[in-house]
Amino acid sequence: MADMIPTPERMKRSQRPMPEQDPKKRVRNFDEVPLGYTAEDAIYEAQRCLQCDPPPCVEGCPAEIHIPQFIQEIVEENFASAYLDILKTNSLPAMCGRVCPQEEQCQRTCIYNKKGKPISIGRLERFVSDWARKQDTKEELPEIKKKGKLVAVVGSGPAGLTCAADLAKMGYEVTIFEALHKPGGVLTYGIPEFRLPKKIVEYEVDKIKELGVKLVTNFVVGLTKGVDELAMEFDAIFLANGAGAPQFMHIPGENFNDVYSANEFLTRSNLMRAYKFPEFDTPIKVGKKVVVIGAGNVSMDAARTALRLGAKEVHIVYRRTKEEAPARAEEIVHAEEEGIVFDFLTLPVKILGDEKGNVTGMECIEMRLGEPDESGRRKPLPIEGSNFVMQVDMVVNAIGTTANPIVARSATSVQTNKRGYFTVDEKTRATSREGIFAGGDITRGSATVISAIGDGKKAARAIDSYLSSGGSLRKTSLKKMKSS
Amino acid sequence: MHRIITKKKIAPDIISLDVEAPLIAKKAEPGQFVIVMTDERGERIPLTIADYDRKKGLVRIVFVVVGKTTAKLSLMNEGDELFSLVGPLGKPSKINNYGTVVTVGGGTGIASIYPITRNLKEAGNKVIAIIGARTRDLIIMEEEMRKASTELLITTDDGSYGRKGFVTELLGEVLREKKNVKKVWAIGPAPMMRAASDVTKPYGIETIVSLNSIMVDGTGMCGTCRVTVNGETKFVCVDGPEFNGHLVDWPEFMNRLARYEQLEKLSFEAYRRERGK
Numbered sequence: 001m002a003d004m005i006p007t008p009e010r011m012k013r014s015q016r017p018m019p020e021q022d023p024k025k026r027v028r029n030f031d032e033v034p035l036g037y038t039a040e041d042a043i044y045e046a047q048r049c050l051q052c053d054p055p056p057c058v059e060g061c062p063a064e065i066h067i068p069q070f071i072q073e074i075v076e077e078n079f080a081s082a083y084l085d086i087l088k089t090n091s092l093p094a095m096c097g098r099v100c101p102q103e104e105q106c107q108r109t110c111i112y113n114k115k116g117k118p119i120s121i122g123r124l125e126r127f128v129s130d131w132a133r134k135q136d137t138k139e140e141l142p143e144i145k146k147k148g149k150l151v152a153v154v155g156s157g158p159a160g161l162t163c164a165a166d167l168a169k170m171g172y173e174v175t176i177f178e179a180l181h182k183p184g185g186v187l188t189y190g191i192p193e194f195r196l197p198k199k200i201v202e203y204e205v206d207k208i209k210e211l212g213v214k215l216v217t218n219f220v221v222g223l224t225k226g227v228d229e230l231a232m233e234f235d236a237i238f239l240a241n242g243a244g245a246p247q248f249m250h251i252p253g254e255n256f257n258d259v260y261s262a263n264e265f266l267t268r269s270n271l272m273r274a275y276k277f278p279e280f281d282t283p284i285k286v287g288k289k290v291v292v293i294g295a296g297n298v299s300m301d302a303a304r305t306a307l308r309l310g311a312k313e314v315h316i317v318y319r320r321t322k323e324e325a326p327a328r329a330e331e332i333v334h335a336e337e338e339g340i341v342f343d344f345l346t347l348p349v350k351i352l353g354d355e356k357g358n359v360t361g362m363e364c365i366e367m368r369l370g371e372p373d374e375s376g377r378r379k380p381l382p383i384e385g386s387n388f389v390m391q392v393d394m395v396v397n398a399i400g401t402t403a404n405p406i407v408a409r410s411a412t413s414v415q416t417n418k419r420g421y422f423t424v425d426e427k428t429r430a431t432s433r434e435g436i437f438a439g440g441d442i443t444r445g446s447a448t449v450i451s452a453i454g455d456g457k458k459a460a461r462a463i464d465s466y467l468s469s470g471g472s473l474r475k476t477s478l479k480k481m482k483s484s
Numbered sequence: 485m486h487r488i489i490t491k492k493k494i495a496p497d498i499i500s501l502d503v504e505a506p507l508i509a510k511k512a513e514p515g516q517f518v519i520v521m522t523d524e525r526g527e528r529i530p531l532t533i534a535d536y537d538r539k540k541g542l543v544r545i546v547f548v549v550v551g552k553t554t555a556k557l558s559l560m561n562e563g564d565e566l567f568s569l570v571g572p573l574g575k576p577s578k579i580n581n582y583g584t585v586v587t588v589g590g591g592t593g594i595a596s597i598y599p600i601t602r603n604l605k606e607a608g609n610k611v612i613a614i615i616g617a618r619t620r621d622l623i624i625m626e627e628e629m630r631k632a633s634t635e636l637l638i639t640t641d642d643g644s645y646g647r648k649g650f651v652t653e654l655l656g657e658v659l660r661e662k663k664n665v666k667k668v669w670a671i672g673p674a675p676m677m678r679a680a681s682d683v684t685k686p687y688g689i690e691t692i693v694s695l696n697s698i699m700v701d702g703t704g705m706c707g708t709c710r711v712t713v714n715g716e717t718k719f720v721c722v723d724g725p726e727f728n729g730h731l732v733d734w735p736e737f738m739n740r741l742a743r744y745e746q747l748e749k750l751s752f753e754a755y756r757r758e759r760g761k
Contacts, residue, residue, distance in 0.1 A: 179570070179703055219570070220570060220571075220573070220703055223511070223572060224507050224508065224511065224572075225507065245705065246705070254717070255710055256739075257739055257740060257742075260708075278750065278754050281526050281552055282700075283751065285743070357736065357739030
């Protein structure tokens with residue numbers, strides 16, 4: 001029995017690594033890179049946990065997972081119970097176990113950091129959810145008393161799915177509206193198969209549908225119907241439409257043919273399955289020498305996708321250094337292992353092309369780091385006269401995304417800030433209009449899946465208290481319409 | 485969800501479909517478009533809404549078979565359901581009472597210009613419509629256009645019907661004769677829209693074109709449809725599809741339109757081989 005392992009013994013163990021596909025092989029396929037723990041690995045790792053009381057890890061988890069409990073269940077080899085423990089608060093465990101930056105969340109506060117590496121909570125979460133999926137472990141829910149109130153969720157990304165699942169478990173009738181033909185938002189169109197297999201997204205979405213959540217795809221809120229119209233039909237609305245609009249650098253040559261936004265490049269490959277062209281109809285082009293601008297997770301995804309699609313050489317240019325790069329350390333390592341070349345302290349100033357629109361190169365300028373700026377990071381400054389031309393034939397712009405105004409335009413009295421994001425109460429996710437809540441990237445700009453999940457949970461709670469205390473967006477909106 | 489109610493072959497390789505889509509029909513306005521997918525493996529392609537019936541909950545799309553997706557769409561029959569249909573997307577045409585206006589439709593662009601023409605006339609305009617195609621067989625929606633406009637002029641490249649020549653030549657003649665044309669709409673293949681813009685430019689008459697860019701999501705998410713208009717980058721899907729033709733960077737637009745030409749050809753050929761089996 002695990003309980004028998006004495007603490008000093010447990011503490012001697014080092015973190016169990018997770019096996020991964022060989023970099024040389026994986027650059028030629030879209031299969032998942034990490035292979036996951038075996039049961040033996042998981043038990044070994046779980047046995048390291050000291051079961052702190054109070055547990056510092058839980059504080060770092062926006063999904064409010066009962067971390068020590070589920071780890072103890074693994075120790076006792078009750079994998080199904082471990083899964084059900086997680087599912088109580090997090091409806092997307094297999095996704096979280098893969099794409100949540102645990103090193104910044106739960107694992108950051110793990111007591112082991114004082115002497116070594118933290119418990120691999122993410123890998124354990126991934127292990128139990130994969131195990132449960134293979135067994136198709138069902139959650140037995142107590143009879144849910146229907147509350148007879150309707151909630152609309154705009155967007156089926158991590159924030160929307162979480163909020164919908166939590167509300168459905170409370171007895172609300174939830175309808176999710178999704179603009180694309182498949183649910184999942186960024187989990188589906190943005191994150192590549194080799195990091196988050198789509199069958200996992202589909203499985204977890206199906207589980208949420210089994211809770212009674214209705215999913216309407218091909219429905220663009222703001223065009224098919226506006227928020228104001230939905231406000232007449234639903235008792236509350238949660239806006240979680242993401243920050244979907246790509247940003248460009250506004251440098252000359254950005255509209256040449258083979259300049260992609262990361263959104264386009266990844267959407268073609270992930271959502272439309274262009275990596276299987278012509279078996280799937282959507283085409284995608286990839287150059288011989290590709291450069292990706294930016295050093296966030298999306299840049300790593302784009303660069304690694306380009307490699308898998310057949311690019312001979314892929315560079316990432318970033319105007320600061322590796323230290324400031326916003327991508328997860330793990331993603332940078334993965335990219336490096338696969339042979340992606342990083343050009344730090346490099347700023348593109350112009351994309352060059354021929355008259356047919358083909359990209360022939362990218363002019364850059366070298367940078368140096370100056371004094372810290374408002375973000376606390378040292379400000380990159382151009383070194384005059386250091387311009388040079390990179391010989392590339394394709395450019396992917398991954399400098400970030402911003403708010404798409406379509407949803408907000410259709411929402412009277414829902415305030416947005418200068419950048420087009422909904423302004424909300426941090427705790428309740430309430431917007432300026434009663435009965436309308438918002439969360440995820442459309443309230444903060446592109447961030448992480450886990451922060452979106454956290455928002456979804458907070459909003460679900462606030463919507464429950466709004467509706468429980470007699471609030472109804474539908475009634476208020478209809479009344480207002482009649483009186484005007 | 486989106487059942488094909490009526491299918492008509494209105495010219496060789498040109499198909500008209502009425503599709504069940506009550507929510508889209510309720511909101512659709514001239515100038516807007518939908519994104520269509522035939523099946524799960526399909527591409528997302530934008531098609532202009534050629535008409536809508538709010539009461540019956542139908543939208544009409546008209547397309548010419550040019551590649552794999554349109555070929556697959558042409559093989560769907562009444563009663564079949566589209567895998568996906570989303571809309572109405574893009575900004576509607578600005579329909580006002582301008583006085584005298586000219587609408588020009590080339591090829592399947594006739595289907596796009598039709599609801600604009602009709603609504604312009606309903607708004608009180610005198611609408612001179614010019615439609616044209618390569619040859620007589622390819623002139624579509626003639627009767628509808630005749631009803632929708634105040635005056636209908638027809639051209640064919642080979643002279644087999646109406647006047648011999650291009651729609652742009654006729655547009656030039658109309659502008660020379662009538663001094664009071666306030667606005668022009670020209671929709672068709674890119675070279676035609678560009679040529680129409682060139683014809684109207686010396687007259688200083690605002691000329692609206694509807695850009696048929698490549699799109700994926702159609703809601704401003706991917707940016708594949710971007711085009712330079714008056715020196716600024718615009719997204720056709722959300723800022724358009726209509727723009728002032730005098731301000732469009734045509735060479736860039738046409739380059740971007742041809743980006744996937746080779747792959748599209750490859751995919752269409754493979755599909756035809758497969759079906760030929």
